Structure formats: C-alpha cells, structure tokens
Amino acid sequence: MKPISAMALLFVVFLGALFIYVSEDIPDFGDPYSPANRYVNLHISIDVGADGLEDSLRAGVIPEELSSRIKARGFPSPSETEYSVEEVEGGWDVLIAKEELLYPEPEKYYFLKEEEEGNKLVVYRYSIPVRWEEKCEEEIGVPNMVTAGLADYRGYDTLGETTVIFTAGIAVILLLRRRGKL
C-alpha cells in the first residue's frame, strides 16, 4: 500500500469518526421528549379535581370534558378514537398516546401538565409544524421561513444536499475528462 493511500485511508477513517461523533448528539427529530420541539400549548386548561379528574386519569380513562374541549379546538379528540393514558417521565404528568399497531406517531400525543396557579391541568400537543410556525421567528431572525427551515432546522439535510451536488460535479469531472492529467 503506497504511503499516500494509507494516509488517505486514515483521513477517511478520521472523517468517519468525526461524522459519527457529530451526529451523535443531534436530538432525533421525532423524539417527543427531546427538549427542542416537544410541545405546543393548546391553551386548554381544566381545573383539577373537578369531578375526580385526577383518579380517572390515573385509572386510564379520559374524561369526557377534556376530550370535548380538545375536539372543540379542532384536534382529534382522545376519547373517540382509541387513546390510552400512559406513565411518562420527562417532566410531564400525563401522556395520552394514540394506540397504534407499531408505534404511535408523535404528532398524536397529548401531554397534560399540572399548572401551579389555580391547580389547572394544561393540555399540550406535540407538533412540529405548529412549533416551527410559532418559534421560528424568535429563534432564527431570518424573515423567510423556508430558508430558516432549510438552513437551520434542517441544516444537516442541506449540508448533505450540497455534498451530493459536490460529489456529482467531481464525478462528472472524473468521467468526462480523459486528457491524461485530471
């Protein structure tokens, strides 16, 4: 093996390791517990202990009043379709997740959180587009939301896309130039 190709191999291995290290700590986009994009406030608040809300939730039954309020907001109401109340860690009190065959889409989660003042239960819903719309302006000062999304929220994809274009150019150079020197 010529020293040059050994060096090249070492360099490629180093780049691979860097790539793996770099992509380790990026929160995977769909993970509902990742802090960056977990919830969107639905501004529905139900006073706790109204009619035994606490224990009915703990028993896994979704009260009618809660789901009717959610339905009134235009979201699919948890009680009609098969939703189940589950234990949840990560700072939430209740998670209502849709029962799906494989694994429920994160967009169908409802989180309930105990509010301090007036002990209310506030309903949050997990949704990337709504969060993108609300938080994009304050997080990234770019007026054009599409560019903000392309460059920062999905900056890793655009990096990959640019690399693909770069590789395509190099491939064309290698294929179409047979003048001896590269």
Place this chain on the structure above:
Amino acid sequence: MIIPLDLILLFFLVLIAIAAISVRDLLAAIILLGAYSFVIATVYVEMHSVDVGFTEAAVGAGAITAFMIAALARTKREASD
C-alpha cells in the same frame, strides 16, 4: 390557487410531455423539456410555493436544458430508434 387554471396548466403539461416523447428531432425534444420546466414552475408558483417554483425554473429551464444541449453537441441530432 385557482383550480381551473391549475387544471388547464397541468393538462398543457401532459401535452408537452407527450410531444417531447414523440418528436424525432432531439433538439426539439430538449426545447420541449425546457418549456415543460417553465410550465411546471408556473404551476408551483400558482400553488403558493414560490421557492420550489423558483428552483424549478432556475434549474429545470436554466441549467438542465443547457446541459442537454451541450450533451447533444456530442451525439447525433436525429433519434434513430
């Protein structure tokens, strides 16, 4: 987002596509594909997605047509299937 306008444009697209396939002269086919890119770019813009329309217009009509014509300079003009 005017539905009838979309339908007319999309139908026009189908015509362009069929013409691009059936025409024998390759240069005419390339020009038809350039027209195809422009019409599909208008459809995108008309559906309120300006970025995609802009990209399609720039890449589809601007670059790809030029590449195909440059590639055509290397081969023969007539399609001999």
Place this chain on the structure above:
Amino acid sequence: MNGKKGKIWEENVIIETITRLMVPFIQIYALYVMVGTEGAGGGFQGGVVFAASIVLFTVTFGISKGRKRLPESWNAALNSLGLYLYAGVGLLCIVLSLGAAQYLNYAALPLSQIMSPAHTRALMISDVVEVGIGLTVMSIFASIFFDLAWKGEGKKNKDKNKGDKEVQE
C-alpha cells in the same frame, strides 16, 4: 455552420452585444437571490442562476473565452470552498463553544454575546451558509457544463502546441 478552421460558429454582433449587456445583470440578480433572505430562494437558486449566466457567456463567446472567465484553477478552488465554508462554520460552533454546542448550532458562536442568538443564527445562515452553498453550486454547474461542452479533447492530445483552440458545434 461552416466557419473558419477551428472557429465553427460565426460571431454575431447582435448576440454578443446583448449577452455582454445581460450577463452582469443576471449575475447581480443571482447575488441578490443568494445573499438576501427576504425574497424567495437561497444559496442553491442563486448559484444556479449565476452558473446560467456563465453558461450564457460561454455559449455566445465560445468555450476558450468562457474558460478564461472561469479557469480550471478557480473552478477547483470554488468547488470545495463553498462546502468547506458550510461544514467549517458548523464545526466552528463545536470548537468555539468548547464542545458544548451541537454541530451546526450557530447560536453557540461567540457572536451571540454581541447580538442576540437569533441574530447570530440569521447572520450565519443568510451570509456564510447561503454563500457557501451558492459558491459550490455555481462552480459545480459551471464545471459540468464545461466538461459536457468540451468536444475536442480527443484530438487535442495529439497536437499539444495548438493551445486550447476548441472546436465547438
């Protein structure tokens, strides 16, 4: 198109003057699209429009002049410079924040002490990243066009001393 030896196409004054008039404006428009984030489009579209202006120039003035405008050395440099800018800024976030920030997380750059983190992100995105993408895309599309249109490389090897007198259909 039977031109003199080596020059297949004839110069056409009208086309040349119009192109000489249009190319700068296309390039200004491409830069406007590439750097400004107000309007639609970002680095990629700006780069393609810039490459289209180079293609227009090459088609009218012939490959040798086009190649003089964007020589091979510049082409190779710009190819990787754009991608280097993009990935470099991403890596800079990790380096400057001593490993605290994630890759490509521009808020972690020390700039965000001067401006608000949102402004740092906006600045990084609309200037460094978009220009990086634009550079790469522009030089790649231009180099693909030059390679495709480089018709005479076969026989050029034999007569090395003829310089790069291209024969272009």
